[in-house]
Amino acid sequence: MVTKKKTSWLDAPEWWVRWKPLRIIALAVIGYFFYTTTNSVQTYVLAPEQNPQTDFYTAVEAQRVRLGPFESYQNLASVRTALTDQKYDWGETHLHAPSSELYPRHDMDTINVKAYKHLDNDGELNLEFFNDRLYEVEFIPKDVDAYAHAVHTALPALKPNRVGDAVLIDGALRVASNVDLVRSDVGQSLQAHPYVIWQDLRLIRQRDQWDRDYGELPIKGPH
Structure with missing residues (x-):
């Protein structure tokens, strides 16, 4: 066995x-x-939850204002397309706060066009975005005399004060210029640089409100 x-x-x-x-x-x-x-x-690592105020700080209004050759609330993509169609070259800078539950989205972007033509005048163009919404446009003309005439023709309500500065506010639109000051004896002695700035006051106030409410928080840094 x-x-x-x-x-x-x-x-x-x-x-x-x-x-x-x-x-x-x-x-x-x-x-x-x-x-x-x-x-x-x-x-399945979870991303940070969105701050409750993010929708407020990223909303796009239906009613827009004219910011020089563009409109407020335009996004970066639409501005890039317009510049490409017009054969312009440009540079960009970006300052984006990291995503966090502690504060709403905070993306600041700038487009700079070194050689731009506005109202048939050559100059430099700067476009500022807050959370992918255009809120400010600045034009720096090369020929201040020619551009001063052109901008006053386009915006007759933009009248200079005694010093030479000019500010126009129309609803949400604010336009500021120093072209008349630069042309004066005082401006030339100060060697001031000419500019015209268009702003949407709704987005300016929103940007400033973000800084007041969240600007002192310990943000790690841009990405």
Whole structure:
């Protein structure tokens, strides 16, 4: 009579002892299981929740104002398209705060066009965006005399004060200019640089409100 060897529950299965190829397959299956499980855990890492005020600080109004050659609330993509269609070259700078539950979105972007023509005058154009919404346009003319005439023709309500500065406010639109000051003896002695700035006051106030409410928080840095 053949006596069967007693086995313990701690002993490996008979197929494990006798068949090496099956051992390799089993180890591969176990390894794949742990690999996919680990990757699945990494995939579902939660992003920071959106601050409740983000919608307020990213809303786009239907009623817009004219900011020189553009309109307020235009996004970066639409401005880039317009500049491309007009064959302009430009540069960009970006300052974006990291996403956080502590404060709403805060993206500041600038487009600079070194050689731009406005009202048939050559100059430099700067466009400022707050959370992907155009809120300010600045034009710096090369020929201040010619541009002063052109801008006063286009905006007759933009009248200079005694010093030579001019400010026009019409609803949400604010236009400021110093072209008349630059042309004066005082402006030339000060070596002032000419400019005309168009602003949407709604977005200016919103930008300033963000700074008041969240500007002192410990923001790690731009990305």
